Amino acid sequence: MKHYSAFAIAREALRGHTGWERAWRKATPKKKYDVVIVGAGGHGLATAYYLGKNHGIKNVAIIEKGWLGGGNTGRNTTIIRSNYLQDPSAAIYEKARSLYETLSQDLNYNIMFSPRGVLMLAQTEHEARGYKRTAHANALQGVDTEFVSPERVKELCPIIELSGPRYPVLGALWQARAGTARHDAVAWGYARACSDMGMDIIQKCEVTGVRSDNGQVSGVETSQGSIDCDKLCIVVAGHSGHLAEMAGFRLPVESVALQAMVSEPIKPCMDVVVMANTVHGYMSQSDKGEMVIGGGADGYNNYTQRGSFHHIEETVRALIETFPMISRLKMLRQWGGIVDMTGDRSPIISTTPLGNCFINCGWGTGGFKAIPGSGWATAEMVAKGEPGPLAAEFGLNRFREGRFIDESVAAGVAH
Numbered sequence: 495m496k497h498y499s500a501f502a503i504a505r506e507a508l509r510g511h512t513g514w515e516r517a518w519r520k521a522t523p524k525k526k527y528d529v530v531i532v533g534a535g536g537h538g539l540a541t542a543y544y545l546g547k548n549h550g551i552k553n554v555a556i557i558e559k560g561w562l563g564g565g566n567t568g569r570n571t572t573i574i575r576s577n578y579l580q581d582p583s584a585a586i587y588e589k590a591r592s593l594y595e596t597l598s599q600d601l602n603y604n605i606m607f608s609p610r611g612v613l614m615l616a617q618t619e620h621e622a623r624g625y626k627r628t629a630h631a632n633a634l635q636g637v638d639t640e641f642v643s644p645e646r647v648k649e650l651c652p653i654i655e656l657s658g659p660r661y662p663v664l665g666a667l668w669q670a671r672a673g674t675a676r677h678d679a680v681a682w683g684y685a686r687a688c689s690d691m692g693m694d695i696i697q698k699c700e701v702t703g704v705r706s707d708n709g710q711v712s713g714v715e716t717s718q719g720s721i722d723c724d725k726l727c728i729v730v731a732g733h734s735g736h737l738a739e740m741a742g743f744r745l746p747v748e749s750v751a752l753q754a755m756v757s758e759p760i761k762p763c764m765d766v767v768v769m770a771n772t773v774h775g776y777m778s779q780s781d782k783g784e785m786v787i788g789g790g791a792d793g794y795n796n797y798t799q800r801g802s803f804h805h806i807e808e809t810v811r812a813l814i815e816t817f818p819m820i821s822r823l824k825m826l827r828q829w830g831g832i833v834d835m836t837g838d839r840s841p842i843i844s845t846t847p848l849g850n851c852f853i854n855c856g857w858g859t860g861g862f863k864a865i866p867g868s869g870w871a872t873a874e875m876v877a878k879g880e881p882g883p884l885a886a887e888f889g890l891n892r893f894r895e896g897r898f899i900d901e902s903v904a905a906g907v908a909h
C-alpha cells in the first residue's frame with residue numbers, strides 16, 4: 495500500500511489524481527481463516543488490526559452485512575473522553591484515548607483527532623457531587639480531569655447560558671485532552687491498514703448461522719456461503735443478541751435506537767464539546783461548522799435505524815435552554831443507530847459458552863471513544879484465548895457473579 499504523505503498529495507495534484515490506489519481490496523471469502531470477525535464497525539476493524547499488529551495473526555476475515563463503518567461507527571457524534579468512575583473503565587477508555595492521540599500517524603490515515611476538551615455540566619447539587627467524586631477517582635487512575643467553576647465554564651464556552659430557566663450551571667467536569675475524531679475515517683483508516691496486512695474485508699455478506707463441533711466453533715454460514723474458522727469474534731453492537739442466539743447463548747443486552755442530528759453550518763462559535771446530562775443534550779461544532787447534536791435513546795427495544803420527532807423536540811428544547819443563541823438554527827438531518835445496552839452500562843469483552851467464540855459488545859451509547867482500546871484488548875483475548883488485564887473485568891460472568899461495573903453516571907447522557 496502506498497504511503498500517504500504531503501509529497502504524495504503534491505505528486506498526485508500534478509498528475510490529475512490518477513495514481514491513488516483503492517484504500518482496501520475488494521475481497522471474496524476464502525474457504526477457511528484463522529479468525530473470522532463478524533462486524534466491520536470500528537471495534538471489529540480495530541480488533542483485526544491489533545490481531546495483525548500486536549500478535550502477528552493476519553489470516554483474518556472481517557465479515558460485514560452492509561458496508562464497513564455503516565453501523566453505529568458511522569452514525570455517532572464522535573465524542574472521545576475517558577473520565578469514567580470505575581478503575582476498569584478508566585483503564586480501557588484512557589488506553590483508547592491515548593491511542594487516539596497518535597492513531598493518524600499509526601495508521602498513516604488522517605482520522606482528524608481533535609483534543610478540544612469536553613465539559614460535562616453539573617446542573618444539580620447531586621451531579622456536582624458526582625463529578626467531584628469522578629475527578630478525585632480520575633486523579634488516582636492517572637486520568638487528567640478537573641472539576642471547574644461556572645466562571646471557567648463560561649470562559650471555555652462563551653455561548654453557554656449559565657442560569658438556564660430550569661437548571662443553573664454549577665460547574666463541570668473538564669477533560670482538556672478529550673475531544674472528537676472523524677468517525678468514518680477511523681473505520682476507513684483501520685480497514686486500509688487491515689487490507690494492507692492481507693486481511694479480507696468482505697462487505698455485503700451477512701452471517702446467518704454459527705457452526706460448531708463438540709462445543710468448539712468451526713465456522714459461519716453467510717449469504718456468500720460457508721466459511722470455516724478456528725476462532726470467531728462477534729462484534730456487531732446492536733445485533734449482538736441475534737449473533738449470540740446463532741452461537742447458542744443469551745446475552746444480558748437490550749437493543750435500542752439512539753438518535754442524533756446536525757444543523758446547517760455556521761461560523762465557528764464553540765471549540766469545546768459540551769454535555770448537559772440533566773436537561774439531556776450535548777453539542778459540538780464540526781469542522782464544516784455544523785452543530786452536531788446528540789439526542790436520547792428510545793425507551794423501548796427496537797431495530798429502527800432512524801430518528802423520531804419526540805426526540806428532536808426534547809433535545810432541541812434542552813439545548814436551547816443551554817445555548818439560547820442556537821434557537822434560530824435550522825436542523826439539516828437526523829438519524830438513529832441501534833445500540834446495545836447492558837444493565838451496568840459497561841461493555842462485554844468476553845469468552846463465551848461456545849469454545850473459541852469471543853464477543854465484544856455492550857458499548858451502548860458510548861463506544862466510539864473506546865475503539866482503539868477495545869480493539870487492543872479484544873485482539874489480545876482472541877490471540878491468547880483469554881482476556882488480558884484490560885478486558886479481564888468485562889467478562890460475561892460478572893452478571894452471574896454480581897460484579898457490576900456501574901457507569902450509569904459516566905454514561906448518563908446518551909453519547
Ligand SMILES: Cc1cc2nc3c(=O)[nH]c(=O)nc-3n(C[C@H](O)[C@H](O)[C@H](O)COP(=O)(O)OP(=O)(O)OC[C@H]3O[C@@H](n4cnc5c(N)ncnc54)[C@H](O)[C@@H]3O)c2cc1C
Nearest residue numbers: 533535536537559565566567571573701831861862863909
Ligand atoms: C446516534 C449515536 C451517537 C453516538 N455518539 C457517540 C459518541 O459521541 N461517543 C461515543 O463514544 N460513542 C457514541 N455512540 C456509540 C458508538 O457509535 C458505538 O458504541 C460504536 O460505534 C459501536 O461500534 P461497533 O463497531 O461495536 O458497532 P457498529 O459500528 O454498529 O458495527 C457493527 C457492524 O456489525 C454489522 N453486522 C450486524 N449483524 C451482522 C451480521 N449478521 N453479519 C455481518 N455483519 C453484521 C453491522 O452492519 C455493523 O456494521 C453513538 C451511537 C449512536 C447511534
